[in-house]
Amino acid sequence: MSPPPSPDDDALPPDEEVVIRQAEQADLLDVFRLERSTFPQPWPFSAFESFLGERGFLVAQSGTSPAIVGYVVSDTTPNYGRDIGHVKDLAVHPDARGRGLGRTLLRRALGTLASDGSALVKLEVRTTNDAAIALYRSEGFEPLRRIPRYYADGEDAFVMVLDLAEWDDSPLDGNDSGGRTRESRGA
Ligand SMILES: CC(C)(COP(=O)(O)OP(=O)(O)OC[C@H]1O[C@@H](n2cnc3c(N)ncnc32)[C@H](O)[C@@H]1OP(=O)(O)O)[C@@H](O)C(=O)NCCC(=O)NCCS
Numbered sequence: 001m002s003p004p005p006s007p008d009d010d011a012l013p014p015d016e017e018v019v020i021r022q023a024e025q026a027d028l029l030d031v032f033r034l035e036r037s038t039f040p041q042p043w044p045f046s047a048f049e050s051f052l053g054e055r056g057f058l059v060a061q062s063g064t065s066p067a068i069v070g071y072v073v074s075d076t077t078p079n080y081g082r083d084i085g086h087v088k089d090l091a092v093h094p095d096a097r098g099r100g101l102g103r104t105l106l107r108r109a110l111g112t113l114a115s116d117g118s119a120l121v122k123l124e125v126r127t128t129n130d131a132a133i134a135l136y137r138s139e140g141f142e143p144l145r146r147i148p149r150y151y152a153d154g155e156d157a158f159v160m161v162l163d164l165a166e167w168d169d170s171p172l173d174g175n176d177s178g179g180r181t182r183e184s185r186g187a
Contacts, residue, residue, distance in 0.1 A: 018069065025049075027071075031048055034069075041153065057074070070096060070105050071105070072108070074109040074113055076116045084121070085113030085114075085121035085164070114167070114169065119165065123159070123160055125158050137160075139162065
């Protein structure tokens with residue numbers, strides 16, 4: 001798990017517009033830098049390249065530097081009429097955390113997976129990643145099972161699943177570009 005969020009709230013001014021859009025080639029270096037500074041075992045650059053064009057690969061772009069302040073990678077796998085979505089990667093820049101961006105990225109990805117036909121969505125998360133687990137739980141994900149030593153450093157993962165038929169996809173207080181005006185949602 002990455003270091004705790006920075007207390008420097010000035011890094012992303014309160015009125016800063018954040019746009020969520022599909023990832024493009026030009027974003028990949030920023031995405032990769034954020035990945036490397038976030039995760040102990042980061043994806044290689046080529047992994048992000050392979051998801052270019054995927055509707056569930058989204059970035060959060062701010063008007064300031066760094067331009068890319070978050071991303072989510074997700075896709076849908078056909079599964080005999082009950083397609084399965086997979087949230088594979090999600091990160092928000094430490095200076096931009098705690099302002100609804102992670103939830104907004106996740107919800108945009110879930111909306112894309114739903115419109116692409118996913119019935120269920122799964123993800124894996126480190127069992128010590130309290131912030132991410134709280135976010136996923138508050139969107140309706142439930143732990144399905146624990147995978148011992150899933151990560152290369154030996155940590156276990158929870159597999160969490162969400163039935164999209166039961167997911168509340170109503171907008172967050174009318175703001176879908178950064179979530180700052182959303183109502184608080186308990187975990
Ligand atoms: C997990 C992560 C994406 C959350 O992004 P964020 O923009 O800070 O999250 P949000 O501001 O949208 O918060 C959404 C919810 O997450 C949970 N959450 C966020 N930060 C938290 C923290 N420090 N402690 C506990 N819960 C936290 C809360 O449930 C929060 O809802 P609330 O604001 O109604 O209480 C971000 O912390 C991150 O990038 N972490 C490192 C990478 C990572 O762990 N990715 C997930 C891999 S599975």
